[in-house]
Amino acid sequence: MDFNSSSNSSRNTPRTYKSRKQPPKKKQKTQVYLSLSSKPHHKTCSACGMSYDTLSPDDRATHHKFHARALSGVDISLPLPSSTCVAKVVLKNNVHATIHKLGSRDLPRSTRTALDAALRICNAELSAPDEGIADFFSRSQPAVYVCITPSTSSLSSSSSSSSATITGLALVERISSGLFMSCSSGRILSSSSSSSSSPPPTPVLGISRIYTAHSSRGLGIARALLDAICASAIYGLVLPRDKVAFSQPSDSGCRLAAAWAGEVMTDRELAVDRGVDVDSLVCTGKEKKIRVYIEKS
Numbered sequence: 001m002d003f004n005s006s007s008n009s010s011r012n013t014p015r016t017y018k019s020r021k022q023p024p025k026k027k028q029k030t031q032v033y034l035s036l037s038s039k040p041h042h043k044t045c046s047a048c049g050m051s052y053d054t055l056s057p058d059d060r061a062t063h064h065k066f067h068a069r070a071l072s073g074v075d076i077s078l079p080l081p082s083s084t085c086v087a088k089v090v091l092k093n094n095v096h097a098t099i100h101k102l103g104s105r106d107l108p109r110s111t112r113t114a115l116d117a118a119l120r121i122c123n124a125e126l127s128a129p130d131e132g133i134a135d136f137f138s139r140s141q142p143a144v145y146v147c148i149t150p151s152t153s154s155l156s157s158s159s160s161s162s163s164a165t166i167t168g169l170a171l172v173e174r175i176s177s178g179l180f181m182s183c184s185s186g187r188i189l190s191s192s193s194s195s196s197s198s199p200p201p202t203p204v205l206g207i208s209r210i211y212t213a214h215s216s217r218g219l220g221i222a223r224a225l226l227d228a229i230c231a232s233a234i235y236g237l238v239l240p241r242d243k244v245a246f247s248q249p250s251d252s253g254c255r256l257a258a259a260w261a262g263e264v265m266t267d268r269e270l271a272v273d274r275g276v277d278v279d280s281l282v283c284t285g286k287e288k289k290i291r292v293y294i295e296k297s
């Protein structure tokens with residue numbers, strides 16, 4: 001069909017419209033729910049942390065989907081390109097996994113959508129700003145690392161054709177400065193409290209987020225992600241762990257960072273952190289500090 005000639009022939013002809021009687025506008029109907037119970041119908045799920053209205057079918061459906069993904073991970077419909085794989089690991093319980101480093105380019109839409117869903121679950125769990133994957137990719141030399149494990153079909157949220165699930169996620173960016181934080185108090189240690197003659201190494205990589213799906217916790221996914229990040233973030237270089245800093249770690253993030261790269265606090269740092277004299281310290285040699293950094297908003 002030649003649409004062109006058709007449009008040419010009508011170009012000089014004023015378009016006319018038949019006057020039609022406008023149908024009466026329908027009034028917008030709103031579904032309301034009558035609560036006959038005195039019990040509050042807003043609920044926060046203890047498993048996934050989502051707050052929702054138990055009387056709203058939409059809210060319940062949203063929670064159902066979010067809950068399944070938070071517990072089991074986010075299914076991916078397309079296999080990730082083998083060129084993005086930076087590590088193959090065997091986790092606890094003999095779970096085989098691959099770790100992939102993903103940049104902003106050349107991500108199929110379905111993969112980008114799955115990453116976005118995983119990030120939003122991570123944000124909700126960490127009470128972090130609800131930043132999407134597109135926002136993160138606008139940062140300084142960003143990279144997203146994902147841990148992919150075989151799909152656990154009985155727990156999968158939706159697609160039965162999916163064979164793999166994002167069960168771990170880490171967002172990484174380049175940084176140029178960091179600070180030490182006491183793991184026990186959560187306070188930043190001032191540089192003057194350090195008794196070391198040399199300044200701490202300046203971190204170059206910041207872990208903006210790191211997250212593991214509930215049902216896959218305890219397998220070692222977060223540590224595997226961190227090791228893969230050190231080995232592959234900068235081409236041709238294996239970064240020492242003291243070059244990595246964490247952004248506002250949660251309690252579990254602090255424990256992970258301390259176990260992975262924590263350093264024992266000096267007596268002087270401990271005394272300043274506790275607000276006591278060095279001579280009055282009782283227990284020393286166990287408390288740890290970790291490297292943290294402040295994200296640019």
Ligand SMILES: [Zn+2]
Pocket residue numbers: 045046047048049050063066067
């Ligand atoms: Zn839930």
